[in-house]
Amino acid sequence: MSVAEFLPPPNLDGNSIAKGASQTVEGMFSKAYGAQLTWSQLPIKERIARLKPLRSLLVKNRKRIADSILVPSRQDYRETIASEILPLADCVQWLGRRARKILEPRYSHRRFTPFWLGTIRSTIFRVPHGIVLIIGAGNYPLFLTGVQVLQALVAGNAVAIKPAPGAERTSQLLVELLVESGIPQELLVLLDSDIHAGEQALEAGVDKVVLTGSSRTGRSVLKMLADSLTPATMELSGCDAVYVLPGADLIRVCDLLLFGMRLNGGATCMAPRRVFVPRKLSEVFHRLLSERLRSDYAKNWRTVVPASVHKRLWDAVEAAVGQGAKIFSDSPRGSLPSVDRIEHAEHAHSSTVRIGPVVLTDVLPTMAICSMDLFAPLLLVVPVEDWSDALLADSKCPYALTASVYGPLEDAIRLAKYISAGTITINDTIVPTADPQLPFGGRGESGYGVTRGDEGLLEMTTPKVVSIRKGKWLPHAQVPQPADEELLDGLLQLAHSGSWIDRFRGLQQTLQAAFKSRRQN
Template identity: 45%
Template sequence: MNSHPVPHMDSTADLSRGADPLEAPALAAQALVAQARVAETLQRARRIGRTWAARPIPERLRIIRRARHLIARDCETLAALLLPRRSVPETLVSEILPLADAARFLERRAAGLLAPRVQRRGRPVWLPGVRAEIRREPLGVVLILAPSNYPLFLPGVQILQALTAGNTVCAKPAPGWAAPLQHLARLLAEAGLPDGALSILDDTQPCAEAAVQAGFDRILLTGSAETGRSVLRAAAPRLTPATMELSGNDAMFVLPGADLNLVASCLAYALRLNGGATCIAPRRVFVTPTAAPLLEQALLTRIQTIAPVVVAPHVLASLPALLQQAAASGARVLAWPAAGLVPPIVVADAGPDLRLLQQDVFAPVLAIVPVRDMPHALELAAICRYALGASIFGPEPEARAMAAQVNAGSVVINDVIVPTADPRLPFGGRGESGFGVTRGSDGLLEMTALKAISIRRGRLRPHLGAPTNRDAARFATMIRWLHGQWWRRP
């Protein structure tokens, strides 16, 4: 389950472009207030960060464990705070359960992952007496910019990982979705997290812009590619490093021999889940011409009972033009938005040049693209600049072989979406789907800075003497002895 584009976040200069001149003073005042609040929160987080980072990892993990127990205690309360994003049952399994599992993963694995690593083997012979060690240290204060489609699970895992690694955190909720993160912060405080180690910022646009420019030690954004560009531009003057979990237009490959009923059921699930607002949902379904009509019929049978949904205004505004372009190109659009609602939309006989196959459409929409074979499907899939996830259906040996060829950060075989929430797995995209990872072992390590420590023991330090011309022959002999092929005859 992945990111929904957060509302567009331009730099302050871009935001004011074209604004009503009468509103400019008010906007400037809001920006100044937001900058002052963010700066104060950041300073406070830095102060508490020194003592939080110094706490032993087992102490931090005891807080994470207590927080997990409290999340379980308040699971229904947390789910209720996410209405009407989705129903309580769906929220419990799509946001609360994977969040708790992510906490338990940290309890089991974080101490070993964050422990110093001594390099015991492979020391060069020219470094006698040197002991090498690699440490993982906190970054400092981490800024988390949360999405609106999974406003608790996605930022919640990032918060837990950042805190476990010894960072302090400021999280900016998506507009209108502050309550779930505020409740999570209260649970962490109840679990023993020091005051100021986690701050929930305002959910406003001025706050987001001020935070991006404030000088945090890392920014984690879950949002659209457009928002990612804006954040990187605003963060560039301070060279703030960032992890970008961005848009998707995911491919599905239906191999010969695939169970078309299973494929249809998985596609229907993806169209229904969260009203289609899941970046890792399949949008481009590549299938052979003989299987395409069978898959189409099986899918239409399964989506008849799925109710139309409300989508974001900018999505609703852009969708008709994309569908009209598809229809004009010869594709069959089997449903259309009506009365401001979007039903599950299947575009059959879609050609590879459709704009629908190139944009991050955050609605219950997918296109069935007939292809000659799977090599042809890979060629067409590579046209899209997004590379977040992919799914492959078919016999496992063939599917595994194809997974190695697919350009995507995450590949699921014979299922969709759900396995990507496995707390053991990293999650991240390629291309315009972003860079860096969250979740899993790699996501935890991304919340740290590497430090290499070398300790010289004994009195031998031959490099301290100035080399002479006679040393050149000895050095050359040593290099040939270590790395040459002197023991082999021509």
């Protein structure tokens, strides 16, 4: 099956903007702002209730959803359930249980209000941004985009969705299910998938941007946002690290490495890439990994990558081998990124390539391949002396999305404190991040800000503080007096001096200054 067959033209209608449509982005945004104003005034409980039916709708429409997800690297329906539909339904359930508590107003505490401020009471509200533009990912088009849409809506925003090429049908179906669930259609603006639709939306003006994509795309979008100072959450690429400690269960390590490499055909931003293995464990580790790569399943396993990705991968492998890295497999077909079949397409990519696992050993952390974001089944084994050597090797890579540590629990927890990454899994990989309670985001080239969890929901809002002055005491509104300087200096000593004697002196000075000021009045 060709990618052209994977990607039929999207049937966009209703509240959507396709190429050549008469509706303008500005016109659709104007309607969305009107709907958002009404939506944001609803109690959070009501907004959550509108989303509750979505869980059963996801179950009811699971086959339609799976058929709409045309990711060439996706292996089967099982992967779609586990990596897209199930975690999105879990997110709906979690929002129903937690969103109201997370977004409720917070009040200043009298105990922590500086005494010299007097009787001030403040409330911190979480208010929506307005229109949130979500620039979706192509590798997990339902889950990643869906979670961001749900959190934006619960927070009181309208949403504009710019799908990735190939994700049009999935995004259209997501919008349909949301409307069926009870979300006002005017709140949801579905853009075309080409780059110009995203540019038009940015030019029209949005209030927040959430991007899932490459660091190069992130930089391009941020340049467009600079003039308007529009806030953004950047969930960008990864080239994730794996630390193998002495005492690690190497069978478990190898099994999970192959799982991470195969998941979604390697097109996962947090897939394990750079594996730091102590030299004294190398022999056993290589033997166990080789046994798994020689299994019938591994030898026959193939995935599909765009030809452009294949070329980047092939060039990087050749460069690494030229610098001393070794291709690790008994089967060239199973290790080299050789072309099994090229398929031409008219939509997302000019062609695709079928490849098997690509595993390199004796890799140096300074090699270019250790700093690349490649959506391919790639594993790089980097020999190290100890965990401090591994940390130094890891620091050579500009990406810091997730990391995995394998070894005795106490040692792994101790090491995790020093690893630069947004998420660290211990004795597991990828799967724990599906917990809807957990925020997800990276550092460095992997972006900033988070999605999901409490923190991701809060990012869909901005704080608004309302302070109320009670009583008639307004010393700052009075005409300045000569004793004011002495009074303030005394207050500073009284409140923050390091010794009780100095604080007592501050109290004396404050009282004397207050008495002088009163006499002058």
